[in-house]
Amino acid sequence: MSIAIYRHEKPLFILAALFSAVFWGVLIVLTKGIVLTLLPFLALGYLFAQSGFISYMKGTGALVSATQFPDLNERVNICAAKIGLKKKPELFILHGNGVFNAFATRFLRCDYIILLSDVLDALEDRPDAINFYIGHEMGHIQRRHLLFEPFLSLGLCLPLLGAGYSRAREYTCDLYGAACVAKPESAQEGIALLAVGARRYKNLNVQDYINQARHSSGFWMSFHELIGSYPWLTKRFTSISPNFRKQDMPRRNPLAYVLAIFVPRLTMTSVIIIYLVFLIGFTDIVAKEMKGLTAGLEAAAVDTAVMDYDIETYASAAELLAATVQDIKMDLPQSLDERITLSDGYSEEGNRLVYEYTVDMATQPFDFEVMRRDVSENINDYWCAGGMVADFRRFGITIIYRYVDQEKNKLGDIIFDTTQCAVP
Known part of the structure; x- marks a missing residue:
């Protein structure tokens, strides 16, 4: 099954890759290759941090299988087949403590999907909507969003570009989720759950909620969406409606772009890299200062040795x-x-x-x-x-x-x- 991706994702990915390649090249030159020697330490830090979460997930959550929640295991098989995902990720259920969410993660070349229990409980009588969540996270895996993120981290710091690419990925993955449901309205129910909660999502007036997306064309809503990693839920809800047309999506206020261009998007990965580069630069400056100071002290020692005649006694x-x-x-x-x-x-x-x-x-x-x-x-x-x-x-x-x-x-x-x- 061929699934169309959101129209802006590919061009934004290309831009992010180009800028990232340039930034990495500049860093390598400016640090004289030192930044490359730090990459193994970054990988090691990621390994320890991510292993902690994976260990918690496997030691606390429940792994879905043919014998453990077989109904969910069947949904994983159906969704993987629909989107053409050859290697199925492992699905774990974790207690959500009232949070409605699902996410994908990766560790040592293995992909995982985590579904929080509150989503499953709320959709117990709307099981088709669960496919939307599974399909959405499989979209991240299929599109290799997790794989490319470390390389793209520097380019994605740029204002507008980083947040724009992140939102484009969410729109694409919503299309993957919508492709996995049997009924189109099930995908909208999945988003409605995020919007109004477990008790009200079934009674949400679909058309009113779509119309509400028009408010996002105002200056402040446009600005905060431009600097955010996720589109407004009203717009995501609109984009997966069965009769969606491009013109149905409201345009943003042009002035919001002027302000948003001054707001970078910083992720944990990019902050760590920037900090390490700053540390390299600072260390290099200190080393040069110490070298100059040492040379000065050595020169002073030579001068002192030449001028110190008191060590000798002259007979005449x-x-x-x-x-x-x-x-x-x-x-x-x-x-x-x-x-x-x-x-x-x-x-x-x-x-x-x-x-x-x-x-x-x-x-x-x-x-x-x-x-x-x-x-x-x-x-x-x-x-x-x-x-x-x-x-x-x-x-x-x-x-x-x-x-x-x-x-x-x-x-x-x-x-x-x-x-x-x-x-x-």
Whole structure:
């Protein structure tokens, strides 16, 4: 038996699959493949969570079989044959605690249908309507809705698309349920039970309830349906009526789409994936920061090792001067003025270490006093931070920064004063 699917399901599925493929690809690239390594852990988490429910179902509910509720077992056989489902799912009955519902689930390549006892009790004298529930859930299995959901989870987060595809699946499965009943009104009775309960569904005025669907064209009903996973029951009831026409379904308020486009559809699966991706990104940022901090500390350790001269004892001023020139020649404090360059390197004048700088006087006048004011404090800070201050004092070493013009005329000296350093 060929069963038509709801007209919007297939195009929405294609869109969801395309967006999901793109999103998964982007995640793999952004996380450098780390997200793929998390998939086994996600599968393991699902395995434990789903196994808990399946265990509860098998340990609490009743499995329908040829010897356990054979009338329901026969209905399962009839529905499976009508929709062409080759592998019949196992049907379990669970106490519903007043809830009217049925649902399909999947675990380790096995499909299950759960019927809550309240549905069966309410339809005891309308058994054909039970076929609607069984057929509806078989529709989810036949259409492989449960199988594709993990892959589609990211694409189905999108506003309008995710909720729209979910509603389209419900319309399709209602058509499957309607195909399994012997009388068309039995399918409507199945939905009427969900709408008004066990005592009133038999007396529901069918035409009035169909007419009530017109209210769904208002702004607020349109908006809340657009962000919801299920169509309004009035519209589901209308869509399976024997004389249903496409024009009978009321159109939604166009303004509702404008607001609904800002409301994503988040499922538990998508929330977990988004959280894990955020965690990966945060961990990567922290790792980069720690790497930079470690590199900085290592560099600081190297600098400290170079500058810490207190670990050695110098026997003479000459030895100290030699160490000063050798170890600090790559780290001299430079002038603040870009016209000044270190010209002749280093020279020793007794116990004085002289760094000579040549000043380019061609571009504009050079004010040495301004230079002295700007540079003196920096020079003192530089040498006081080193570890040789005590030895400078012990041997009477003086550090001189000498500035000359291009003709070697002396412009002035800036002298490092060891007495300005706080030495323990």
